[in-house]
Amino acid sequence: MQIAILGRQPEFGLAELWAVGATHVQPLTPDTAEFDGPDLNINRLGSIKKLGTILFTTNRAKLQADLKKYAAKTLIPELTNTPERHKITLGVSAYSASITAKDAFNLGVIVKKSLKAKEISVRLVPNTTPDLSTAQSFHNGLSSNPYKIELLVITQGDRLTVAQMTGVQNPDAYAARDQARPKRDAFVGMLPPKLAQTMVNLALGPKNSTAQSQKSTNQNATNQNATSQHLVRLLDPFCGTGVILQEAYLSGCQIYGTDLSPKMVGYTRANLEWLMQKSVVAPALLEVADAQTHHWQPPIDAIASEIYLGSPLSAPPSFAKLQVLRKNAEELLQNFLTNLAPQITSDTRLCLAIPAWRQENGGFSRLNLDFLGHIEYNVEGKSRDLLYAREQQIVARDLIILVKNKE
Numbered sequence: 001m002q003i004a005i006l007g008r009q010p011e012f013g014l015a016e017l018w019a020v021g022a023t024h025v026q027p028l029t030p031d032t033a034e035f036d037g038p039d040l041n042i043n044r045l046g047s048i049k050k051l052g053t054i055l056f057t058t059n060r061a062k063l064q065a066d067l068k069k070y071a072a073k074t075l076i077p078e079l080t081n082t083p084e085r086h087k088i089t090l091g092v093s094a095y096s097a098s099i100t101a102k103d104a105f106n107l108g109v110i111v112k113k114s115l116k117a118k119e120i121s122v123r124l125v126p127n128t129t130p131d132l133s134t135a136q137s138f139h140n141g142l143s144s145n146p147y148k149i150e151l152l153v154i155t156q157g158d159r160l161t162v163a164q165m166t167g168v169q170n171p172d173a174y175a176a177r178d179q180a181r182p183k184r185d186a187f188v189g190m191l192p193p194k195l196a197q198t199m200v201n202l203a204l205g206p207k208n209s210t211a212q213s214q215k216s217t218n219q220n221a222t223n224q225n226a227t228s229q230h231l232v233r234l235l236d237p238f239c240g241t242g243v244i245l246q247e248a249y250l251s252g253c254q255i256y257g258t259d260l261s262p263k264m265v266g267y268t269r270a271n272l273e274w275l276m277q278k279s280v281v282a283p284a285l286l287e288v289a290d291a292q293t294h295h296w297q298p299p300i301d302a303i304a305s306e307i308y309l310g311s312p313l314s315a316p317p318s319f320a321k322l323q324v325l326r327k328n329a330e331e332l333l334q335n336f337l338t339n340l341a342p343q344i345t346s347d348t349r350l351c352l353a354i355p356a357w358r359q360e361n362g363g364f365s366r367l368n369l370d371f372l373g374h375i376e377y378n379v380e381g382k383s384r385d386l387l388y389a390r391e392q393q394i395v396a397r398d399l400i401i402l403v404k405n406k407e
């Protein structure tokens with residue numbers, strides 16, 4: 001079994017795990033889950049901070065003894081199976097209300113003492129919090145080689161699960177994809193790359209593995225129209241500055257972006273050129289188009305998109321204004337989906353970010369999706385649990401996953 005440490009909004013991480021083929025997904029604590037399934041690449045998961053492999057489960061009374069046993073039976077043999085001796089970097093992250101930063105560090109001290117007794121020198125990463133931040137784990141190189149180890153300790157009642165971290169998100173790569181790209185636009189909104197990446201995963205669903213395996217082929221491809229070898233192609237019909245397309249490209253998809261605004265199509269092109277460091281003309285297909293009427297070039301295998309969210313707001317809208325905002329967004333969404341339906345095959349999945357507005361009472365006013373049944377889409381499972389809003393943000397992103405009905 002494996003462990004996932006979920007991001008700021010754990011429900012997104014759980015949805016993402018299911019989408020990428022994890023099975024037996026079981027939340028352990030509000031921000032952790034165990035699962036079975038494929039080896040996942042942490043760099044392609046937007047809403048999961050760390051991954052790990054479970055070493056053992058125990059209880060509080062036996063934790064110290066079991067850590068020593070793990071050091072003696074597993075860690076020391078692994079670290080001494082070659083003649084040269086490496087210095088070990090060790091970190092411990094605890095996910096539990098009852099383990100303090102000091103307690104977590106002291107668990108590391110127990111392992112360190114066992115290793116030192118066998119003349120293996122260890123540097124312990126200091127805990128300022130019970131869990132090491134992704135930046136601390138990443139910058140200490142934890143899990144990057146066998147000599148840089150992070151233990152994850154998760155408490156669930158009396159049961160403790162101890163795992164070894166196998167991957168941690170790279171915060172610098174996300175920051176670069178967000179802030180270093182040449183074209184940004186505050187008015188169309190700044191979709192965070194992590195959220196875009198999760199949307200791509202939710203839209204691909206079972207096609208994730210195909211996209212991943214075609215990644216090298218795609219990125220060496222010189223001809224977008226080489227359909228003799230059909231690659232998973234993801235469409236963003238409201239592509240804006242291209243954040244979703246960037247993430248889809250990195251996940252191995254062929255990418256197809258359209259937007260009503262020629263300026264935005266230009267921004268997407270510039271950002272993709274920057275990302276790919278070469279001409280984008282071949283691997284990306286970009287067009288200026290109204291999503292309510294356009295005929296896209298087939299094939300379209302998956303759609304991930306953030307529809308027009310309306311103007312940014314600094315305070316909750318009045319009742320009258322809210323009615324106008326909702327009506328405009330519902331009309332745009334309905335027109336787009338009606339236009340798209342005959343152009344895609346049944347079972348094609350869409351992950352859309354649609355607007356929801358914060359109200360004076362702190363709740364959110366969400367779009368009415370009753371019309372979907374009439375235009376051949378089903379809302380998948382629990383997808384209306386995925387509301388993404390930063391504190392104080394008035395216009396939230398409500399993620400919906402739609403699946404085109406069978407004919």
Ligand SMILES: C[S@@+](CC[C@H](N)C(=O)[O-])C[C@H]1O[C@@H](n2cnc3c(N)ncnc32)[C@H](O)[C@@H]1O
Pocket residue numbers: 188189190191237238239240241242243244258259260261264289290291292305306307308309
């Ligand atoms: C919320 S932004 C998308 C931002 C995008 N996710 C990004 O990464 O920058 C919505 C986009 O929809 C475009 N748009 C608005 N109405 C449209 C329509 N009818 N058809 C296509 N695009 C439209 C706008 O030009 C804008 O770029």
